[in-house]
Amino acid sequence: MEEIFQVFVHEARDQLGELEAGLMRLQQGERDPELINAIFRAAHTVKGASGVVEIKAIERFTHSVENVLDRVRNNELALSEELISVLLACSDHLLGMLDKVETGLLADDELASEQDDVLIGKLAAHLGGGAAPAQAQSAHPDIPVADVDVSGGGHVANDAWHISVRFGRDVLKNGMDPLAFLRYLQSLGEIVHIVTLFDALPAAEDMDPESCYLGFEVSFRSQADKIAIERVFDFVRDECELHILPPHSRVEEYIILIESLPEENMRLGEILVKTGVLTQQELEAGLSRQQQCGEGPVDGSEPPPLGKILVENHVVQPELVEAAVVKQKQVNEKKAAEARLIRVQADKLDQLIDLVGELVIAGASANLMALKSGQMTLVESTSILNRLVEDIRGAALQLRMVQIGETFNRYHRVVRDISKELGKDIELAIRGGETELDKSVVEKIGDPLMHLVRNAMDHGIEPTAARVAKGKPARGRVELNACHDSGSIVIEVSDDGGGIDAEKVRAKAVERGLINAGQILSEQEVINLVFEPGFSTADKVSNLSGRGVGMDVVRKNIQALRGSVEVGTELGRGTRFTIRLPLTLAIIDGFLVGVDLASYVIPLDNVVECLELQEIGEDCNYLNLRGEVLPFLRLRELFGVPGQRPRRESVVVVRYAGQKAGIVVDELRGEFQTVIKPLANLFRNLQGIGGSTILGSGEVALILDVQALIQRCVGNEEEKARIGGQYRPALVESTITI
Secondary structure, three states: OOOOHHHHHHHHHHHHHHHHOOOOOOOOOOOOHHHHHHHHHHHHHHHHHHHHHHHHHHHHHHHHHHHHHHHOOOOOOOOHHHHHHHHHHHHHHHHHHHHHHOOOOHHHHHHHOOOHHHHHHHHHHHHOOOOOOOOOOOOOOOOOOOOOOOOOOOEEEOOOOOEEEOOOOOOOOOOOOHHHHHHHHOOOEEEEEEEOOOOOOOOHHHHOOOOOEEEEEEEEOOOHHHHHHHHHHHHHHHHHHEEEEOOOHHHHEEEEEEEOOOOOOOOHHHHHHOOOOOOHHHHHHHHHHHHHHHOOOOOOOOOOOOHHHHHOOOOOOOOHHHHHHHHHHHHHHHHHHHOOOOOHHHHHHHHHOOOOOOHHHHHHHHHHHHHHOOHHHHHHHHHHHHHHHHHHHHHHHOOEEOOOHHHHHHHHHHHHHHHHHHHHOOEEEEOOOEEEEEEHHHHHHHHHHHHHHHHHHHHHHHHHHHHHHOOOOOOOOEEEEEEEEEEEEEEEOOOOOOOOOHHHHHHHHHHHHOOOOOOOOOHHHHHHHOOOOOOOOOOOOOOOOOOOHHHHHHHHHHHHOOOEEEEEEEEOOEEEEEEEEEOOOEEEEEEEEEEEOOEEEEEHHEEEEEEEEEOOOOOOOOEEOOOEEEEEEEEEHHOOOOOOOOOOEEEEEEEEEEEEEEEOEEEEEEEEEEEOOOHHHOOOOOOOEEEEOOOOOOEEEEEEEEHHHHHHHHOOOOOHHHHOOOOOOOOHHHOOOO
């Protein structure tokens, strides 16, 4: 596909995204005129852009949408839920047409479908059966469309051009007949009304029979443009005072033409001339008068604005000048924004991050060599280099940070459509949309969030009648919330529905063979069964649920992002799914520790403090941290590292999701910029390891999965409590050998 069409598709999708977002705000009850104008402008921009690249099928269809939105913004058509639904369907249809354009389909017969006529018919129904057809456009793009009666009356010119002409005194002496020009004017249209002006006529004794003292005010109905009308008076243009004002019916059309001009820097006069509002001679006359005013006797006075002069000269309406000024402002603001923004392909950004990662590794290697050399000047130079590398790393990663609000906003439409399908009244509330995280994480979290939102609406929110019977508000509520916590992003999907019935979950799990009937599980363990493959509490299969897929996919996808998902529920009150994800998948700040000759990295955001391990019992698996019981585990035992424990061990206190635990290591090696290298598929089921990295020495160090290690510590303590205080060395039994 040619680059021009790629740019068109990209820009059109952005505009349709804004259109849909605006429609969803209207759906929620907003009626801000500026919001409606923004929606209209989005549709108008798509129509104009499709005309520029000559994709007529999209241009014609969008023209029908634009007609309806124009009636809405002029308060001629009331917004209703049905109309918003039709407009959303039109947006979806346009997105489908853009998908075809992206595959190289550009011809009308390739893009057009029966859906075009269906949707245009629905739009026409909302207009009272008289939607302006998409074909009602001028054959020439520079000529405004004639006034169209969208109520079904057809073509109506309900007012006329106003021509004011004052012929000069010497017209007759130069062989020109004023009436001849008026007769020629009729070849372009119809003179509806004419008034002869003779206010300049002198007294009889002062009258010169060869001089002209007449003027005319003419109402002229014609489809000709302003330039063509002005050309009628070309031969006497320097000997007459001529003012031409377009019909009031065309003011709105001229405003649309002004708004659809290319996003180029243009002066006010250029905008008015390009759209046919002003002729070049009228512009030059206005500029000449402005210059004369600027050369006046008042020192330091500013010449009047050109727009004011043109209005005073009666050659343009104030509304058109205002529209041109707004266009100028929009172009300037957009140019200023574009000067601050640049589009970069995602693969180029990924390549930059990869190179920065290699730079981090090379910098660590150089620093290590400098330390071994003992040359202080070299050490100082590499220290400065490392600081710069760290700054570059932070800046590069920041390029990939995007707000999650854009992902959240997609679900307004999802909630609206699914609630209608389910016959429920459900609203979506969003908080923390400004929270930022890595673009790659945002792209991969969309599907899990979709499953959770659909699940909340289908399983969580009760039918309206059931909610009212329980004393709840008739309208259900689904919330999406995002925030930062301990170097992670926390995303919550909650509902105020009926909650999860643990007994029903247990019964379904036994029925499906996921657990044994006599198996003893805690309430939380029972609820966590919803994440098992094949599990579903739905009584029948529907378009939304019942096939036993969804929640297990959610957990797998989130775990693939080095994240976790937890569920909390209260019967009758609602359910909350909490997702924790790393901010980035590329480079993190780490804390390097060692066990014998092996090195491990703990994400620095999870590290609370470090302390020396005091003498404790051989089988004791916890310590007293300022009055707080802190369970811990030894990496030496966990990973089966051979050899004796050193006389002095250290404890790294880590935290994740509000829980603390200790990791016992042989030595602390300090902070370390960590380039995350994913593990091969062979190690995908390895517990406690989140990835690997390369040290400056070229050795490989494993990155610890703090979440898994904390859960292991807490699980050991719970197991110890269940067997009556007798310690069972679960860590040794589940040793992982690397």
